[in-house]
Amino acid sequence: MREKLFRWESILVLLCVAVFAWGSASTPGFAEADNVSFLLLDYTEVALLALALLPIILTGQIDLSVASIIGFCSALTGVLWNAGMPFETIVPIVLVAGAVLGSLNAALIVRFGLPALAVTIGTLGLYRGLAYVVLGxxxxxxxxxxxxxxxxxxxxxxxxxxxxxxxxIVGVLVAVVVHHTPVGRSLYAIGLGEQTARFSGIRVDRIKFTLYIVSGVLCAIASLIYTLRYNSARADNAYGMELIAVAAVLLGGVSIFGGRGTVFGVASALLLMAGLRNVLFLNDVTNEIQNVINGLLLIVSVLVPVVANLIRRRRNPAPAAEPGPPPQETLPDPVGATAAHGTPEEDQR
Incomplete structure (x- = not known):
């Protein structure tokens, strides 16, 4: 019982309760139905990006281009709509575009063996630049x-x-795949040790390639929601949202090194961040201060697991090896040497 109480997911739930209780007590209108709807709607795209990033980070990889894919897909939506194309036709084209951008990330990372961090930082700028090329x-x-x-x-x-x-719906699907299927067990195995996973027969490259394609499709869905919600297609849509999504995943207890984390933890972190943002918004806190808080949350989410491991090691130190008998010094065996090589006279002959 004590271990469950002090699990990180349990702490996040308690923090969510504290934030919502604080908001209800200190901020007029926080608990009203309209504001709760706005609170949930405000984090829709961030939640989709976090669910796209969760399986990728579980494997020890990263994708920092997710918000730029939203920007490109939004710009593509605007251009096709300006060209007179029906929206029913635009939707599958945008989804395919997201899959293509995700597959480009996958090809560079999986096929060419390039570091995911470097690749997705590059495509972060590339996709955002293409969005401006497409739409201006x-x-x-x-x-x-x-x-x-x-x-x-x-x-x-x-x-x-x-x-x-x-x-x-997407969250439930991701939870089922991650926690209740062989694919999910493979994700954790890859994050804990990619080479070991390969030797175990796991198709590491195929899984990683698929994850980036799925991530691109989820980003395309988020772009459609973002564009329709604000009734505006722009190349700078969702600018900087990738950092908020990464912060939500790491704050949810997912290890940046892979191999550890749950969907429930990420969902709790998203609810906590959405509630905190809403309270700050209703109290007229500026976006700059909110960005500072998001940065601090990102640092805390990386620092907490490290500190927890240090505390755990100090409380449960590894048992010291029992002292054994001192190693005995071995002396050369002249008899054995003579038997092996013969006498010097015989060797000369």
Whole structure:
């Protein structure tokens, strides 16, 4: 019971309760249904990016280009809409574009063996630059009203937005795959030791390639929701969102080195960050201060597991090896040497 209470996921749940209790007590309107809907809707795209990053980080990899893929897909949506293409046709094209961008990351990382951090930092700038090439620095608006409720309205008059329902569905699917399938066990095995996983018969390259493609598709879905929700397609949409998504994943207890973490932990971290952001927003805290807080959360999320491991090692030090008998000095055996090589006279002969 004590171990469950002090698990990181349990601490996150307690922090969520504390933030929501603080917001309800200190901020007028925080607990109202409309504000809760806004709170959930505000983190829709971040949640989709976090769910895309979770399996990748479990394998010890990273993808910092996720927000730039949103920007490119949003720009592509605007260009195709300006060209008079029906929105029903734009959606599959954008999804394919996201898959292509994800596969380019996968090809550079998996096929050419390049470091994921360096590759995705490069494609972060590349994809964002392509978005400006495609659309420029302007904006496209006037998207069909019959699709906007999917990204902005609530389900059946409740406080639950349709977009949040989509996030819940994706989250359940990711949880099932990660925690209840052989693929999920393979993700943890790759994160704990890629070479060992290969020797165990796990198709490491295929799994990593697929993860980046799925990440690209989820980013494309997030771009469609983002574009419809704000009714604006811009090349700078979701700028900087990759850091918030990474912070949510790491704050949720996923090890940056791979091999450890849960979907429930990431979901708790997302709810905690959404609640904290909403409280700060309602209290007129500037975006600069919110960025500082997000940076601190990112540092804390990396620092906490390291400190926890140090404390654990000090409490449970490795048992010292029992002193054995001193090594006996071996002397040369002249008899054995003579038997092996013969006498000097025989050797000369």
């Amino acid at each position: 620095d302007g904006a496209v608006t006037g998207f069909p009203e019959n699709y906007r409720p999917i990204a902005a309205d609530n389900l059946g008059g409740t406080f639950l937005p349709y977009a949040t329902l989509l996030v819940l």
